[in-house]
Amino acid sequence: MGSAKTNIRNSKTIRKTPPIASTGSIGWIRKNLFSSIPNTILTVISVYFLATIIPVAFDWAFISSQASGENRFSCSSSGACWAWIDQRWGQFLFGFYPESERWRPAVAFILLIPAILPWLIEDFFWQRYLRVFSIAYPVVATILLVGGAGLPEIPTDKFGGFMLNLIVGLSGIVLSLPIGVMLALGRRSKLPLIRYLCIGFIETVRGLPLIALLFVSNILLPIFLPTDVTLDSVVRVIIMVTAFAAAYIAEVIRGGLQAIPSGQYEAAQAMGLTYFNSMRLVILPQALRISIPGIVNTFIGLFKDTTLVIVIGLFDILGIANAMVSNPDWMGLSTETYVFVALFFFVVCFSMSRYSLWLERRLEKKGPHEW
Amino acid sequence: MFGKLAAKLKPISLRNFWFDKYGRGLLLQFLVLLCVAGFLATISINAITNLQRAGLSSGFGFLADQAFFDINQRLIEFSSQSSFGRALVVGLLNTILVSSLGIIAATVIGFMAGILRLSNNWIASKIITVYVEVTRNVPLLLQIIFWWATLTSLPKVRESINFYNLFYFNNRGLRAPSPIFETSFLWLALSIIFGISLCIFLVVWARRRQHRSGKTFPSVSVGLTLVILIPTMVFQLLEQPVVWDTPQATRFNFRGGFNITPELLALWFALATYTGAFISEIVRAGILSVSTGQTEAAKSLGLRSSQIMRLIVIPQAFRVIIPPLTSQYLNLTKNSSLAIAIGYQDLVSIGGTILNQSGHALEVVAIWMVVYLSLSLGTSAFMNWYNKKMALVER
The missing domain is CATH 1.10.3720.10 (MetI-like)
Structure with missing residues (x-):
């Protein structure tokens, strides 16, 4: 093979870090928010939109809202008035x-959970028995809601x-x-x-x-x-x-x-x-x-x-x-x-x-x- | 078919009849027919006795009777002296008005949102995701009532929210300038039509020439220039073909301009944003359905990205988009009947009023069915035609 001139390098290469501009969070931001001029404009508009909406909405719903009071006149704050939730x-x-019977729909709702889960999730525990229960559930719920079997109608x-x-x-x-x-x-x-x-x-x-x-x-x-x-x-x-x-x-x-x-x-x-x-x-x-x-x-x-x-x-x-x-x-x-x-x-x-x-x-x- | 049937049924016995496919099918259908006929007979007898008892006549003669109610939102003349039939026409026109406004707005919103959601801008696509999820998962009726309540709680007429002295928002809706067309407007209209037809002609000619010779022509930009340039020139030549009648605030109300009721605004806005969210998902799915191989192949042929979008992606995406899009349009039209909850007088709302006043329930329901069914059958006919035209021709 004659001369030993090869392109083999004898020294170690210096390991370079990847360019900052395309990795890490800066790279992500560049790629997803500022990759081109229209994209940058879109980002600016979106950020402006969020910056105007979110503080106002947050302030209205939480910070300057009021959650207690008799009626709307007792709500003096500038934000939302949540006082009615407590009453209504x-x-x-x-x-x-009827208020005295409201436990019945509540119980019916709680019973709904074991009746419905074995159909939504496979290999649910006691699946077989619970499925039998869920077939009986409509009858149970109707009796609970409408009455009969000792409950007032x-x-x-x-x-x-x-x-x-x-x-x-x-x-x-x-x-x-x-x-x-x-x-x-x-x-x-x-x-x-x-x-x-x-x-x-x-x-x-x-x-x-x-x-x-x-x-x-x-x-x-x-x-x-x-x-x-x-x-x-x-x-x-x-x-x-x-x-x-x-x-x-x-x-x-x-x-x-x-x-x-x-x-x-x-x-x-x-x-x-x-x-x-x-x-x-x-x-x-x-x-x-x-x-x-x-x-x-x-x-x-x-x-x-x-x-x-x-x-x-x-x-x-x-x-x-x-x-x-x-x-x-x-x-x-x-x-x-x-x-x-x-x-x-x-x-x-x-x-x-x-x-x-x-x-x-x-x-x-x-x-x-x-x- | 009957000959075949007779041959099959030759040895007539109950057992043979039951184990024969035709015989069993015939028997089953006969039973079903019997049930349906019995059901129809029962309900008709009930209906006849019930109507007689209530002393109601049947037939469409009542449509000529005088309607003793008023309709605020109307496109044609209507007063309480007009007939029930005319009231229904007013309702139908109102349904058509809000549906067509809604369809246009929903399409614009839906396409913009669908494309933005696919864009590589993270914030924009997240904002659109929130919009789509919120509007799709909240009942439309609730949204309509919400916007209506918001619009009607705007300030009173005298404290209207003013936009450039042209548009006024208040609790009676939106007051906007209305155009008054002079006779010379005819020339302007003609010039617009002329510009558009010239543009279409140009595009067709350019495409033919390109097919023939391979030479391209910037038909879109030249055409657009023509469409804008010709009417502008004509507009300059004429003396004020259109005058805008701007609203002037008086003591209690506005003079001039025209008013859009809060009902129409709320219904329009809610229908457009709700259906727009669904359309954006359809558009997104349509664009995603075009495989990346198509884009890459177009790129390797040397097409520019705008050309790839226009010539490769959009035609293929539309094949997926159009059928569900038409059914969304149909949904929007049917959903416009929710107007009844806020008092916008559409076909169902006015039909309901007539039904309560005259008692002709069967007839009103029949009219609803004819109108809505012809709308939906027309739409599905269009869809079938389009599908046939656009179906992938495979080798």
Whole structure:
């Protein structure tokens, strides 16, 4: 090889630190906030926006707010007046439910937790027994809320507040899922009559605003029912909300059913499974799994829609808030009241959407063949 | 089909009938038909007896009767002497008004928010995230009532919040200058139309030429210049084609200008921000659905980033965006019926009033159904057409 001239270096290289401008917090700030001129402008606008909004809002809600007092006149501070919460929180939660009996909805709510968790989380402790309990739960809760079995009866027109939202929302959720599954299967049925009936129902319900449906329940149901039969207004609302959500869920599940490759249907048939069994064992478990995000979104929508009951004269939490805002003692405290009510819905709906995200990720990790 | 059926059913026995696919299907449908027919018969008999008992006639004749109520928010003339039918038309127009305003605003908000959330600016994307999560997880009805309560608790007319002596906010809504068109405005309108059509012609010509010869032409910038330049020149030539009637404060109210009621403002704002949050998620998902391979391929072909966005990403993203977007528009239109809670008189609200006054519940509900169903069927027809047009043509 002749000469030994190589490009090998004999001295050690000096280890250089990475340029400050692209690592660490300064690098992060440069990359995420000031990477270009438009980006910098955007940052400046955003910071200005936050700097004007946050101190004012914080000051209004906490620092110069007042949390005690008899009525709005005793609120002398410039910020929010939270004094009414102390007086009115019972109404916001339970409506006009008699005060001495308010432990009953509270107990029903506490019992809801063990009834619902074994369905949300797999391998929950005592899962099997708790699931049996949750099937019995609707009966227990109805007895607790309405009365009977030794408890004094409470007419449903005393129901109100957030309790009413939860009752209507949860009943709607529980009832609309099976009906939605049946409607989705019916819409894909090979029997023309059943298919067209399902399409007709789904499209009619989805085409109308829920408010119009609630009107219908209020005005048309008495016309269509026999003269001596009356339906409780809360039951009517639950029926309408369920029908409304079921139509939307049917469409979500139809999307899931369409996404199942036809090989699955054919394989189930080739195994000799009946229609019912092929749906129960092969198709629906897969289709429902794909549809979970859509189903949860529909549930969130359903829960938000429970506020519409104020239009037909029920006093849910929003109805109570409206009544309070026009009450002379607390008139003009609309911002405080509605922010307070919004918090309730935000907590419930936001946790539902986070749960759906968590479930989606978990199912993705487990792969398509495990349930 | 019936021949086939007859052949299948040849040995007529109950067992054969039950174990035959056609026979069983037929039997099942027959049973369902029986149930539905029975159900319909029962409720119609009930309805007839109930209506007779209440002494109500049925039919749409009542639409010609006099409506004894007033409507504040109206686009066409209406007084308490007008008919129920006209009241419904006023309601329909109000629904269309707030829906179209809402759709425009929601689209703008949604696209801006969706793009900002994807931007690499950390603060901006976090602000948008908070906006989206808060508006999506709070009932729309609550938001509408909240904005309405906020707007109606603004200062009284005499202490209006003044913007440049042109816009006044007070508890009766927004007072804004209204344009008065002179006859010479016709020329201005014609020049705007001319500019726009020239621009369209230019774009089409430039695209054809590029397809033919490969030569590019800055059609967008030239076209925009034309659209702005021609009307501006015409505007300078004419003597005041538009005069603005600015509101003047009088002792108790304003003279001149036009007023937007707090109901319309609150409904518009709430619908736009609520639906805008949903649209922003749709836009985000649409843009994310375009795989990075597409962008990289476009980059390696030497396209500039604006071209990549315009020619590669947006057309593909729109294929994903349009179907859910149309259903959001439909949702917004249906949600506009929440107007009833704050007294904005839309189709459902006026229908409800008529229904209470005249007792013609069935007919009013039928009108609602016809209007909303034709809206939603029209939208889904458009969606199907668009899907077919835009569907990925695979090899």
